[in-house]
Amino acid sequence: PDATARDGASARNAQLTKPPAALGRLEDLAQWYAGWRGDARPMIDRPQVIVFAGNHGVAARGVSAFPAEVTVQMVANFRAGGAAINQLADCFGATIDIHALSLDTPTADFTTAPAMTEAELLEALQTGWSALDPQADLLVVGEMGIANTTVAAALAAGLYGGTGADWVGRGTGVDDAGLALKAQVVDEALALHRDALSDPVECLRRLGGRELAAMTGAILAARHFGVPVLLDGFPCCAAAAVLHRMAPGGLDHCAAGHRSAEAAHGRLLDQFAMEPLLSLGLRLGEGSGAALAIGVLKGAVACHSGMATFAEAGVSDGDAP
Amino acid sequence: PDATARDGASARNAQLTKPPAALGRLEDLAQWYAGWRGDARPMIDRPQVIVFAGNHGVAARGVSAFPAEVTVQMVANFRAGGAAINQLADCFGATIDIHALSLDTPTADFTTAPAMTEAELLEALQTGWSALDPQADLLVVGEMGIANTTVAAALAAGLYGGTGADWVGRGTGVDDAGLALKAQVVDEALALHRDALSDPVECLRRLGGRELAAMTGAILAARHFGVPVLLDGFPCCAAAAVLHRMAPGGLDHCAAGHRSAEAAHGRLLDQFAMEPLLSLGLRLGEGSGAALAIGVLKGAVACHSGMATFAEAGVSDGDAP
Numbered sequence: 001p002d003a004t005a006r007d008g009a010s011a012r013n014a015q016l017t018k019p020p021a022a023l024g025r026l027e028d029l030a031q032w033y034a035g036w037r038g039d040a041r042p043m044i045d046r047p048q049v050i051v052f053a054g055n056h057g058v059a060a061r062g063v064s065a066f067p068a069e070v071t072v073q074m075v076a077n078f079r080a081g082g083a084a085i086n087q088l089a090d091c092f093g094a095t096i097d098i099h100a101l102s103l104d105t106p107t108a109d110f111t112t113a114p115a116m117t118e119a120e121l122l123e124a125l126q127t128g129w130s131a132l133d134p135q136a137d138l139l140v141v142g143e144m145g146i147a148n149t150t151v152a153a154a155l156a157a158g159l160y161g162g163t164g165a166d167w168v169g170r171g172t173g174v175d176d177a178g179l180a181l182k183a184q185v186v187d188e189a190l191a192l193h194r195d196a197l198s199d200p201v202e203c204l205r206r207l208g209g210r211e212l213a214a215m216t217g218a219i220l221a222a223r224h225f226g227v228p229v230l231l232d233g234f235p236c237c238a239a240a241a242v243l244h245r246m247a248p249g250g251l252d253h254c255a256a257g258h259r260s261a262e263a264a265h266g267r268l269l270d271q272f273a274m275e276p277l278l279s280l281g282l283r284l285g286e287g288s289g290a291a292l293a294i295g296v297l298k299g300a301v302a303c304h305s306g307m308a309t310f311a312e313a314g315v316s317d318g319d320a321p
Numbered sequence: 322p323d324a325t326a327r328d329g330a331s332a333r334n335a336q337l338t339k340p341p342a343a344l345g346r347l348e349d350l351a352q353w354y355a356g357w358r359g360d361a362r363p364m365i366d367r368p369q370v371i372v373f374a375g376n377h378g379v380a381a382r383g384v385s386a387f388p389a390e391v392t393v394q395m396v397a398n399f400r401a402g403g404a405a406i407n408q409l410a411d412c413f414g415a416t417i418d419i420h421a422l423s424l425d426t427p428t429a430d431f432t433t434a435p436a437m438t439e440a441e442l443l444e445a446l447q448t449g450w451s452a453l454d455p456q457a458d459l460l461v462v463g464e465m466g467i468a469n470t471t472v473a474a475a476l477a478a479g480l481y482g483g484t485g486a487d488w489v490g491r492g493t494g495v496d497d498a499g500l501a502l503k504a505q506v507v508d509e510a511l512a513l514h515r516d517a518l519s520d521p522v523e524c525l526r527r528l529g530g531r532e533l534a535a536m537t538g539a540i541l542a543a544r545h546f547g548v549p550v551l552l553d554g555f556p557c558c559a560a561a562a563v564l565h566r567m568a569p570g571g572l573d574h575c576a577a578g579h580r581s582a583e584a585a586h587g588r589l590l591d592q593f594a595m596e597p598l599l600s601l602g603l604r605l606g607e608g609s610g611a612a613l614a615i616g617v618l619k620g621a622v623a624c625h626s627g628m629a630t631f632a633e634a635g636v637s638d639g640d641a642p
Contacts, residue, residue: 017398018405019386019493023609024582024602065340066637073636077338082629084339091623092616172340261345277601280617281345288344288624295413295616296601302412303609308403315394316387 001035008040015309030304036228036253041305044298047094048136054101054211057109059147063182065173068146075100088291101210111188114206124210128217134225141218142287143211143235152238154186154207158197159245169262200245215239223253232290233260237268258289322356329361336630351625357549357574362626365619368415369457375422375532378430380468384503386494389467396421409612422531432509435527445531449538455546462539463608464532464556473559475507475528479518480566490583521566536560544574553611554581558589578611
């Protein structure tokens, strides 16, 4: 981040017509945003939402409450403007781009082989990197992919340790038997790949999926281009975790948009030492929780950059004799 | 609320292209809003923010970190568009109206007399009632009034019991001695008026203030005109509490926009059995926390009314054989 911009934002914040710290976390958020934008008095005019979709070989194990064809059906719904993320992007003035990654060619079932070849991983990372609009001033990445909470659980376990049971949840709504199956499938994958998990990128190749790798690529591109990121739920944070494991500060340009009802999401946020902006029980994916948080961040930045100072407004600042 | 609209909204919600309950509290919010608007598929197009300002005789006791002249200075700031609430109203497409209530004539010091005469109370309630735009489709009421967290503490204690220490907080930033003084002042007021507190409206007259009474009037008018309300922080909720004490369901058309850093605010929300939408450490007043929550409610209603159904989108709903 740009220390000069951040210091300028901090100095400005102290002059605004409000008691010190009365805007709570909005003040921290605005200064964080200012630092990453390199502008002490920024605006948010061009938020970008990108939804990546992928299919997973492991879906054939029956780990989702929905059939795999729902991925392509939902992509059509995104493109027609009918999904939750479309309404939220529109509500907060964000553009939305949809990238479907080789849906007809699911990844390999990671209980029997690495999910992706090196070429497939690279293609997915590049798709994500290239999907970022370098002119965007805020990024939300979301995903769609039947079975991808199982994939996210495997990736999180690969990156941070623990067993399947530590990281799986009900996803779109599996029953107790489905939950046990998800844990078993993750444990099988961890056993197969256990000797190759020390490299986070190799972890992503073996245990991840195309839409997760694309999110990793997009979040990395956002760092390169100085675009702050609002993180969504469990699959998004599992993709982000690859960068966190590569470098401790790898997610400093990101804030947690919300806390998902998927319990393992909270475990990842704890790893990131991030407190989410919203906690409203969402567990949809698509970037929906992060998109909802665009409103909070926009409000924070609007206050920071739009408010009058005590001097401008002729308001006593409370320190007057 | 309109049970037909609410039932229609519930039926629609079950058809939308998402797993059941995957939008968490957004689904409940949209159905609550639909019921109070009498429309199973509503939109939010005309949110109204109203800020009421008043001065308080008890300010002369030194219970605020800021001098009383800040009230009129901040009113000028609101009118010039320089305060936090102006930025937030603009950010979420809300109109904003400012009503300054007899700032040159503070209420009486309630440690020595009732804060308002019956005529003054009635005028303030009427100002609030009349301030509502009956064409608005969402209301946020906020306040400005040096010393009004002390007033809100007295009113809350009058309505729900307890002592000054139970209800006072640091407001705009008093120190420990200021906090003790606030508690003492509230206790003095409770002792003076103790035999007249069983009627919530009389409580408001004796222990309240003009901007609080105006908020009470506006929230009541919103009920009459079918306009859902997002409640702001402690003074707003103390004003709302008058209606809650008059009738148990008196705030059913309201939702809690946020949880303030002023601890007693959480006690009031517990009385209302309301879970706030946001908890970001704000303690500014002006309606700022509730205005920030307009974004959440707009997002909820946009999803509800804008999403495609499974049938419309041709998406498998997970129950298919």
